[in-house]
Amino acid sequence: MSETASLALCDPFELPESEPLVAGIDHVELYTGNARQAAYYYSGVFGFTPVAISDLSKGPRDRLSIALVQGNIRLLITSPVSPDGEIAHDLAEHGEGVKNIAFRVHDVAEVFDHAVRHGAKPVSEPAINKDPYGLVLSASVAGCGNVVHSFIQRDSYFGDFLPGYLDLSPSSPVPSLGLTAIDHVAISVSCGELDQSCDFYQRVFGFFESHAEDVSTEYSAMTSKVVQNSTGTVKFPIVCPAAGKRKSQVEEFLLNHRGPGVQHLAFLSDDIFESVRLLRANGVSFLDIPASYYEAVESRLGAVPENLSRLQELGILIDRGDEGYLLQMFTQHIPSRPTLFVELIQRKGANGFGGGNIRALFEAVEREQARRGNL
Numbered sequence: 001m002s003e004t005a006s007l008a009l010c011d012p013f014e015l016p017e018s019e020p021l022v023a024g025i026d027h028v029e030l031y032t033g034n035a036r037q038a039a040y041y042y043s044g045v046f047g048f049t050p051v052a053i054s055d056l057s058k059g060p061r062d063r064l065s066i067a068l069v070q071g072n073i074r075l076l077i078t079s080p081v082s083p084d085g086e087i088a089h090d091l092a093e094h095g096e097g098v099k100n101i102a103f104r105v106h107d108v109a110e111v112f113d114h115a116v117r118h119g120a121k122p123v124s125e126p127a128i129n130k131d132p133y134g135l136v137l138s139a140s141v142a143g144c145g146n147v148v149h150s151f152i153q154r155d156s157y158f159g160d161f162l163p164g165y166l167d168l169s170p171s172s173p174v175p176s177l178g179l180t181a182i183d184h185v186a187i188s189v190s191c192g193e194l195d196q197s198c199d200f201y202q203r204v205f206g207f208f209e210s211h212a213e214d215v216s217t218e219y220s221a222m223t224s225k226v227v228q229n230s231t232g233t234v235k236f237p238i239v240c241p242a243a244g245k246r247k248s249q250v251e252e253f254l255l256n257h258r259g260p261g262v263q264h265l266a267f268l269s270d271d272i273f274e275s276v277r278l279l280r281a282n283g284v285s286f287l288d289i290p291a292s293y294y295e296a297v298e299s300r301l302g303a304v305p306e307n308l309s310r311l312q313e314l315g316i317l318i319d320r321g322d323e324g325y326l327l328q329m330f331t332q333h334i335p336s337r338p339t340l341f342v343e344l345i346q347r348k349g350a351n352g353f354g355g356g357n358i359r360a361l362f363e364a365v366e367r368e369q370a371r372r373g374n375l
Contacts, residue, residue, distance in 0.1 A: 023103070023106060
C-alpha cells in the first residue's frame with residue numbers, strides 16, 4: 001500500500017555534525033536481463049542469501065525484483081517483465097549494472113526537501129509504504145548519469161526488506177564469503193564533469209571531498225576525487241578520463257555504458273584471502289597481476305606485514321596509508337558488456353583507496369582491454 005506522506009516538507013534546516021544527511025547505504029539495486037538467474041549467480045558464487053521477492057503476484061507489474069543479503073550488504077536485483085518500459089530501455093541503453101544507490105536516512109521528508117532545494121531533480125515524492133511488518137518512508141532523486149538515489153527511512157519496519165516484497169525462506173543456508181559491508185561505490189563521469197559531479201554530492205547530500213588522485217600509464221590516464229559523508233559510511237570515488245595515447249578503462253566504461261554511471265562496487269571483507277580463495281573456487285575471474293608488481297612491493301612500501309608469496313598466489317594487492325595498510329582485489333567484468341565489476345577490500349587501518357595500486361590496476365585492465373580489442 002502506498003500513500004502520499006503526510007509529513008510536510010520542512011523549512012531550511014541544519015543537522016548537527018554528528019548526524020549527516022545520509023546515514024549510510026540501505027541497498028544497491030542492479031538492473032539485469034534475468035533477475036532469477038542473476039540472483040542465483042550472486043547467491044551461489046558471491047554468497048548472498050535471497051531474502052525477499054517482488055513479482056507480478058506481489059508488486060509492480062513492470063518488473064521482478066529479488067533482494068539478497070550478506071553481512072550488512074543488501075543487493076536488489078531487478079529485471080523487466082516486458083520488452084517495453086523504463087527498465088528495458090535503461091538496460092538497452094546502459095547495459096547491466098547499478099541503477100539505484102539507496103540511502104538510509106533519518107527523515108525522508110527533510111532530506112528530500114534539502115536535496116531538491118540544492119539542485120537535485122526529484123524522481124518520486126515522499127511516500128509511505130505499509131505491510132504487516134510496519135511502514136517505510138521513501139523518496140528518490142536523480143544522481144550522476146542514469147543513477148537514482150532513493151531515501152529510505154525504515155526505523156518503524158521489521159520485515160526482511162521492504163513493503164511490497166514476499167519474504168523468501170531459503171531451502172538451505174547460503175555459505176557466507178565473509179563480505180560484510182559496501183566499502184565504496186565508484187562512479188565514472190565524462191571528461192570535464194569531475195568537479196561538477198563532486199560539487200553535486202557535496203551540495204545536495206552534504207558530502208565532503210576526502211581524497212584526490214591522478215594516475216597515468218604508458219597508454220592512459222585518469223583523474224579522481226572521493227566524496228563521502230561525515231561518518232565515512234558512504235564513499236564515492238568519482239573518476240574521469242584524462243588525455244592518453246589510447247582509450248582508458250574509464251573511457252571504455254563510458255563508451256559501453258553510454259554515459260556516466262557506476263563502474264564498480266567495492267565489498268568489504270573480514271578475510272580477503274579466504275574471500276578470494278572461495279570466489280576463485282566458485283569460478284570468479286580476477287584481473288591478472290604481473291609478477292613484477294610483487295617484486296616491486298617492498299621497494300615501494302618497505303617491509304610489509306603480509307606474506308608476499310601468499311599475496312601473489314591469490315593476486316591480492318597491498319597499499320599503505322597514513323593509519324595502516326589495505327588489501328584489495330578486482331574481478332573481471334561481470335556482465336558480458338563491460339559495465340560493472342567488483343572490488344574486494346580489507347582495511348588494516350588505512351582509510352585510502354589503494355592509490356599506489358591504481359597504476360598496477362590500470363595496467364592489468366589494459367591487458368584485458370587489449371584482449372577484447374578495446375585498447
